[in-house]
Amino acid sequence: LSSIQDGDVRVVAPEAVDDLIEVLIRRGYHVIGPIVRDGALVHGELTSGRDLPVGVGAEQDAGRYRLKERADRALFGFAVGPSSWKQELLPQRELVWTGERSGEGWTFTSTSPRTPPVAFLGVRPCDLAAIAIQDRVLDRQELGPTPYRARRDRIFTVVVECGEPAATCFCASAGTGPAAGPGGDLVVTEIVEPDRHELVVGARSQRGAEVLGELGGRDATVEDRAAAAAVTEAAAARMERSVDIRGVASLLARNPEDPRWDDVAARCLACANCTLVCPTCFCTTIVDTGDLSGDHAERWSRWASCFDLDFSHMASGAVRPATRSRYRQWLTHKFSSWWEQFGTSGCVGCGRCIAWCPVGIDVTEELAAIGTEREVTI
């Protein structure tokens, strides 16, 4: 069943998305959602429903992403694109402190990031799960108050369940979609049929119920709820890729010397695209800079990748100098040792790393190949 079976559930016309954006803006939120830019569906500011990519879809496959025109006026007729919400919650580049030198020496000032209230509109179920995973990593009690926590506290989340999985999606096997798991303020299911186009909207929080109350529409009937559930059930049934998300953890731990690591290393460019688009990859590094006068210094935090040679640099040099060891580190951490570290898989099955790998390396294919018996031809 769809996850929006309980609580307040209303059925509204697709045009009500305009009202939703207006209500959120009136309540002080900066609204971010899917827009078309540079031939892809990315996150951008929404000021009205006109900013949404109406009737736009996307074809995805290993190493391939293309926008396409849909035959209908679906608002959310596509799966995830290259943007993930970590861009908003853990910015790519962020100033940590500045330092000024005067006669008495250096004075350092910590920077507090601006954290305006932001509404995320169109969070896919896999990305909702990815945010929960990043919470476990970046919002641990021992870290104290962090910019991440400050941002998290200011988010209003509108989840949109998936009716149109890409060929790269495998969230059903990861247990994260296409119906929404726990969390969020509102959950939307878009029903697009030849004679029906409506949004079934459920509230998941008090403030979600307040916003929903301003959207009009009618109470959802049992039939409406069943129609919404059918959307995600059909999407799950169409998904072609899958991973045994529990089983691969021990498989990877048992096979650090599998010949497949050499095979994939021969194809991998170590470009780091997969880690940049992955919604759960969280590594950052620190960069200190100074100006030519020597009186001004800055410390920046920026995204890092385990595919960078410098990532494992220690006194004697890089611990993982070969692409083979870097790819193995990435896949093994994400699908295996993440369980021991954070109690979940590090993968939510969004498929981004498959589509955005320039040479089309497919994690589902690599995982299926590890540990399989090979015939030796002499």
Ligand code: SF4
């Ligand atoms: S490893 Fe790939 S499929 Fe899994 S969450 Fe990251 S980008 Fe998505």
Ligand code: SF4
């Ligand atoms: S797997 Fe693909 S995206 Fe990831 S580092 Fe290698 S070439 Fe780049």
